[in-house]
Amino acid sequence: MKFQINRSQLIEGVQDVMKAVSSRTTIPILTGIKMDVHSEGMTLTGSDSDISIERLIPMEENGTVNLEVQKPGSIVLQARYFSEIVKKLPNDTVEIEVGERFETKLRSGASEFSLVGLDPEEYPRLPQIEEQNVFSIQGDLLRQIIRQTVFAVSTSETRPILTGVNIKLEDGVLSCVATDSHRLALRTARIESNTEELSFQNVVIPGKSLNELSKIVEESSELVQIVVTDNQVLFKTKNTLFFSRLLDGNYPDTSKLLPSESKTTLGLSTKDFLQAIDRASLLAREGRNNVVKLATLDNQTVEISSNSPEIGKVYENVITESMEGEDLKISFNAKYMIDALKAMDCTEIKVLFTGAMRPFLITPVENETVKQLILPVRTY
Amino acid sequence: MKFQINRSQLIEGVQDVMKAVSSRTTIPILTGIKMDVHSEGMTLTGSDSDISIERLIPMEENGTVNLEVQKPGSIVLQARYFSEIVKKLPNDTVEIEVGERFETKLRSGASEFSLVGLDPEEYPRLPQIEEQNVFSIQGDLLRQIIRQTVFAVSTSETRPILTGVNIKLEDGVLSCVATDSHRLALRTARIESNTEELSFQNVVIPGKSLNELSKIVEESSELVQIVVTDNQVLFKTKNTLFFSRLLDGNYPDTSKLLPSESKTTLGLSTKDFLQAIDRASLLAREGRNNVVKLATLDNQTVEISSNSPEIGKVYENVITESMEGEDLKISFNAKYMIDALKAMDCTEIKVLFTGAMRPFLITPVENETVKQLILPVRTY
Incomplete structure (x- = not known):
């Protein structure tokens, strides 16, 4: 040579x-x-x-x-x-x-x-992939989907299947779910191509693979071809083939976890809410689980607070864009909320609560392609 | 309050x-x-x-x-x-x-x-400093002096005094020395002020203090006042006082280590030489001590080489600006050479050798305010 x-x-x-x-x-x-x-x-x-x-x-x-x-x-x-x-x-x-x-x-x-x-x-041969189940997606959308879900995969090997992102395709809609059983991220996207007949359910891609993939896929509208087989997935761009093995096992059915009704609904500026949570979490980190409290006040305002006896207390008032339904006091992990808010990619969000001990849902105001679910913590 | x-x-x-x-x-x-x-x-x-x-x-x-x-x-x-x-x-x-x-x-x-x-x-009281031995130096010069010497202090606590930089003032000339006994960095600077009478010898400032100090001193010509006492040094800028304790003990006399003659003298482009050493060291790191070899060739050229049996070999030819004296083969630690070259702040250097087993000296061509001494390694 x-x-x-x-x-x-x-x-x-x-x-x-x-x-x-x-x-x-x-x-x-x-x-x-x-x-x-x-x-x-x-x-x-x-x-x-x-x-x-x-x-x-x-x-x-x-x-x-x-x-x-x-x-x-x-x-x-x-x-x-x-x-x-x-x-x-x-x-x-x-x-x-x-x-x-x-x-x-x-x-x-x-x-x-x-x-x-x-x-x-x-050198080992690369997997031989039969190009039967193929669909395409824009590179920038693929990167966004990964960024909006992969942070929520489990980092623990106690349930290996949860270390991956579950992707499904049905009726031309791709849906990607990640959960570590304390929070869940769901992203749906319509796949614009001749794939109405193509459908799959239990495809679980390791989170690590998706993290590496998103470093290689370009932030452009160029199409990425995705080939799904029983135990491998292949992402094809112009000059690159990216193969990942799939995780073995059945991904849990998460569709029933998403609440269908709401008792308290808040409309919030993503940035204001994120910054308030971020500050409140400064004192919560040392304590157990990084827990902050949220309470609805009068005057369309919510109070975020946290208390760490040896360090101090913090109170943040956030003026809501809208506030409907019952009064509420709820506690949750600040890191989960910060992760979820950073993945929203929108200026205004809705937060839907169905009680202090039930999972609550965060979505953009303008659409519901992203849904973030967080399990509260029992402290109030 | x-x-x-x-x-x-x-x-x-x-x-x-x-x-x-x-x-x-x-x-x-x-x-x-x-x-x-x-x-x-x-x-x-x-x-x-x-x-x-x-x-x-x-x-x-x-x-x-x-x-x-x-x-x-x-x-x-x-x-x-x-x-x-x-x-x-x-x-x-x-x-x-x-x-x-x-x-x-x-x-x-x-x-x-x-x-x-x-x-x-x-809260403990800060040290009380008698402002008797005071001199001034420009902030940017102070930062340069620190950068050109402090990397050479010892990181080992076996001889604690070598973890500091020895500063001396005599006849209006400040000289700063650092050595870890394998290499030595010396920087001299004329102090432009009314300090002919001021002189001190055995002042040793911990390397860590100088590293922190250089983050605070501004890259400007504004003067920094330096107050030296028996066990403390104080650096004063407009709004900041920086106190450091001094190291106890006698700093070794390093003046006799600098060779006064040379058997082989090379004139080199700092950048070309640095890049060649840097590449040669890629394979040398794994082996013992990161050692590279330098040999004079004909045609005003030196060869830098290194050999790591399991990985491979590298040969770099560097054309010198000038080459005088005896032929030479010598081995040295590439990291020490890279550190020294990065601290030269000049485009052309002289390297003065007095034999394969004697320390060699690197200085800028244009002046001798910076001197870097490196002890060779016995391999040829």
């Missing part, structure tokens, strides 16, 4: 596939990045066996030549060293040449590295 | 004195910040007993009113909570009022905190 490659293209590609590479793998060759140089360009592959990322650097793109190939071939190089070296090489171009016993020379300017390579034949 | 204060002034002042506050103190009241409101404004104090910082927020400054005082007084508040709260309060102004049993109310907009305060009488 011998070729010259544009260094900034190489840096970008390596950074993408590095997101799948873990230094704590039990399969030594997976600490490496695989490079395949072929007639279409170079394909980089990184994997930790849960996530695999394949990235093509095409021979030419937008009229710019990315690679000049003297001899195609494959090699696996230690990911950590390779990525750091590539970043620091002096010239705009890097020459890569594989010699005997996989010894690989990187040349750039007056710099020459000679790296111990690994046998590419030993 | 009751007053209103400009919130951004308060944030700035609190951030300054926080640099002296440690959460790991054995004296509970030192986890707090002391506020004294008096006729000139408010003084904030923070201390970990090694470093103490006193910061004045004057009643008025540049025509802006910073404080309005209804009742002077003093209080100590938990530093961590107080600083976080002040940063997040909603309005431009904060009202602070101390009630019974040191309970302190902070009011800003619709936010009210009530904090458990501590008795200001229990």
Whole structure:
């Protein structure tokens, strides 16, 4: 194998596939990045066996030549060293040449590295995906959906299925749910494509996979193709394939958790409410569970308070946009509320309560594509 | 005590004195910040007993009113909570009022905190400094001197005196030395003031104090007054007093370590040399001691190389600006070289070698105010 490659293209590609590479793998060759140089360009592959990322650097793109190939071939190089070296090489171009016993020379300017390579034949094959269940979604919407749900997955391995986001597709509507059993995030989106016949229910993608995916998907309207199989999901963009295994097991039915009625309804400025909760939580963190209290006052006002005997007390008054129904006193985890409010992406929210001990619902005023559910804490 | 204060002034002042506050103190009241409101404004104090910082927020400054005082007084508040709260309060102004049993109310907009305060009488007095040995130096020069020396202090407590920077003043020349016994940094500066008579030798300021100090001193030509006593040093800027204890013990005489002759002299571009060393060190880090090799070649070129059997080899050629004297092969710690080169603040350097096993000297080509000495490693 011998070729010259544009260094900034190489840096970008390596950074993408590095997101799948873990230094704590039990399969030594997976600490490496695989490079395949072929007639279409170079394909980089990184994997930790849960996530695999394949990235093509095409021979030419937008009229710019990315690679000049003297001899195609494959090699696996230690990911950590390779990525750091590539970043620091002096010239705009890097020459890569594989010699005997996989010894690989990187040349750039007056710099020459000679790296111990690994046998590419030993690198595991990527999952073979049957492209039967396919739908598409805009990159920026996919990123938003991930951001609005993934924070609510469980970080505990006691119920592994809850560490993932459950995605369903039915009647052209995609719905994504995450819950750690103390709070729940739900995001729905209409999928604009010829997929009325396509439907699935129990697809659960690990939260970690989605976090890495959203670093790779561009914030643009370009479409991402999503292929769902029994145990794998594949996200395809122009030059990148992102594979993730799915979680085994049945995701709990969360549809009945969402309250259908409300006894107290508040309309609030997202920002004012978020800042008040944020300040109140300053003193609540030390105490148990970061709990703050909310009480309706007269004059369309709610009071957020918290009390930590050794440090002090805080009272925040927030003027509501609207306030309907019964008076209410309720306590909840401030972090859950802050997470939920940051995921709303709207200036005004509705909060619907059905009593001090029942889960309450937060949605944007203007639509209901995002629903955040929080379980209160028993203190009042 | 009751007053209103400009919130951004308060944030700035609190951030300054926080640099002296440690959460790991054995004296509970030192986890707090002391506020004294008096006729000139408010003084904030923070201390970990090694470093103490006193910061004045004057009643008025540049025509802006910073404080309005209804009742002077003093209080100590938990530093961590107080600083976080002040940063997040909603309005431009904060009202602070101390009630019974040191309970302190902070009011800003619709936010009210009530904090458990501590008795200001229990806060330790700051050191009393006799202002006998005083000299001045520009803020930006002081910061540069610290940056060019403090990285070389020892981080090991086996010889505590080496964890500080030794400052000397003689014949109007300030010289600052730091060494961890593997490398040494020396910076001299002429002090432009009426201080010919002032002279001292064995003043050793803890590296940690200087690191904190340089965060507070402004990057400007404004003068910083420095007061030296037997066991304390005080740095005075317009509104800030920064006290540090001095280290006990005799700093070793380092003057004889600097080589006076040279067998091989290289002239190098600081940037080219730094980048080559940086790349070579990528493979050297894993091996023992991060050692790279330097060898003079023909054609005014030096080769930097490093070899890590399991990862690979690297060769860097650097074209020198000048090369005189004997051929040379020498090995040294790449990190020490990178630290030294980053502290040079000049585009061209001289490196003076007196043999493969003798310490070598790095200085700017244009002057000798900075000298960096590095002990080689025995590998060739």
